[in-house]
Amino acid sequence: MKKILLSAFSCRPNSGSERGVGWHWAIEIAKLGHEVWVLTHPKHQATIEATLDDLAVAEHLHFIYYQIPNSLGGWWKGERGIYLYYLLWQWGAYRFIKSTHAHFDIVHHITFGGIRTPSFMGGLDIPFIFGPVGGGERAPWRLRFGYNLRGWISDALRDISNAWIKISPLMRLTFRQAKVIYVRSSQTRQIIPKKFRTKTQLYLGIGLTEQLNIKHNNANTFQVLYAGRFLHWKGMHLGFAAFKHLLKTEPKARLTLVGDGKDAKRWQRLVEHLGLQNKIDWIPTISQAKLFHLYAQHDVFLFPSLRDSAGMAVLEAMAHGLPVICLDLGGPGMMVDSSCGRVIATQNATEQIVIQKLGSALIELAQDSTLRTQLAAGATRRAQTYTWEKVVRQLYKEIKLDTRCSSFF
Structure with a gap:
């Protein structure tokens, strides 16, 4: 001792x-x-x-x-x-x-x-x-x-x-x-x-303090979730464009945004510019217990942050059985692998290439429920190591x- x-x-x-x-x-x-x-x-x-x-x-x-x-x-x-x-x-x-x-x-x-x-x-x-x-x-x-x-x-x-x-x-x-x-x-x-x-x-x-109880979204609509601060470096200028790409093949899909921040109004203007205002649900910052409940109602966690050192929300999402789509940057890029989500390579990539890859990953998970189930199981296993x-x-x-x-x- x-x-x-x-x-x-x-x-x-x-x-x-x-x-x-x-x-x-x-x-x-x-x-x-x-x-x-x-x-x-x-x-x-x-x-x-x-x-x-x-x-x-x-x-x-x-x-x-x-x-x-x-x-x-x-x-x-x-x-x-x-x-x-x-x-x-x-x-x-x-x-x-x-x-x-x-x-x-x-x-x-x-x-x-x-x-x-x-x-x-x-x-x-x-x-x-x-x-x-x-x-x-x-x-x-x-x-x-x-x-x-x-x-x-x-x-x-x-x-x-x-x-x-x-x-x-x-x-x-x-x-x-x-x-x-x-x-x-x-x-x-x-x-x-x-x-x-x-x-x-x-x-x-x-x-994480403990392994969390997991419930899967049973709705027919493909539900995408982002939770975190609304800041420029969180990468949602890429995420919104990728979600629009998803809607071309999955027009009923929805995106939920949980949080607040300096860029909230700018994000709303960007959503309107892309014509996504009727496809997105905005939820202000909520308690952790309520956020855990939201994890269980969604199919995938979209987190295109450009410079997160850690990314606790990513870890919590995985613990709730949500496959994660993120970039190969910072903490999320270290936590997530092909067994629990999709990690988008950014080296020498332009915004359009990253948007296309994010959109393709969303489409892949939206159209393959068996893959989503496999990645959900992989996410919980991965979270258990943290x-x-x-x-x-x-x-x-x-x-x-x-x-x-x-x-x-």
Whole structure:
């Protein structure tokens, strides 16, 4: 049993996204028998403390709450300025832990899980794991032509930010101090300076809490589902055109969109321009329970995202027996294979080629119910390999820590 410090700025029970990632890693590491000390922000302290009493691993799980002094961080409200606040929190949290002189066998940075934000925990002079982290994914230039001006500017700034990583003093310090760096995609690995890439390992690092109950759509109409944020890089400018291609052979097919986001109005205008307004159902952001119910009412999950590091919605859809159609980019491209869906190759492909391939994949699944059944079974099997228990156990199985010489692997 080792004493592990888990750096998880974002951590909250019964949550998705970064908060859920921090919580699940903490729980599963504790289940392995280690003493886990979670260093986190006090924003969700009340929820965490209320949940701890019901946990079987509570005796192995401890929380350290650190908040920046108001003189430095009192200005922070909501999402505005979050990354500056987070940088200050990381530095302050490191200094706080350093001042306690507490002994840990290992320190593991888990949230935020982004490649552009540093951690100073390597300065504790104990073995330091960084990640899994993502964010190096880059939308192919040829597939950006459907963006509006804001989308072009946003992705250009992201490209510049990712290029800065190679010379950023703070990120180079993080990479230098890390014993191992887990990255969610090969694209993220490529933006790490070459001298540190030997430390990297590909590991998606997301999971499900349990295998979910599956019900299949029994309607005669072929039902396509998209769930996620409505943003330019989610690739639905390709998805809508591919769906129109499907309607030429399956005129009764329907597409359901669940979520919201900055591009909602733009998507609606694009749908009207393509003449699809009577074939699409729009549903605002809903609870996870209601979303799970929707998965069961559809036949296929369409997720043409151009740069998702993870893609939890893809994993949830597979767990509900939905074949997935996605691009060979980011996390979805790693999770999905020919046994559970269709992955569209994007290298050197134009928008029209990708649209045609997406449309063909939709037509193939719409016209072959036997294939859909096979892929649905494959999707559930694939999802079973991504439970939180298996994901965390596998990573920690690889780690061999000798506290006498502070070495890994």
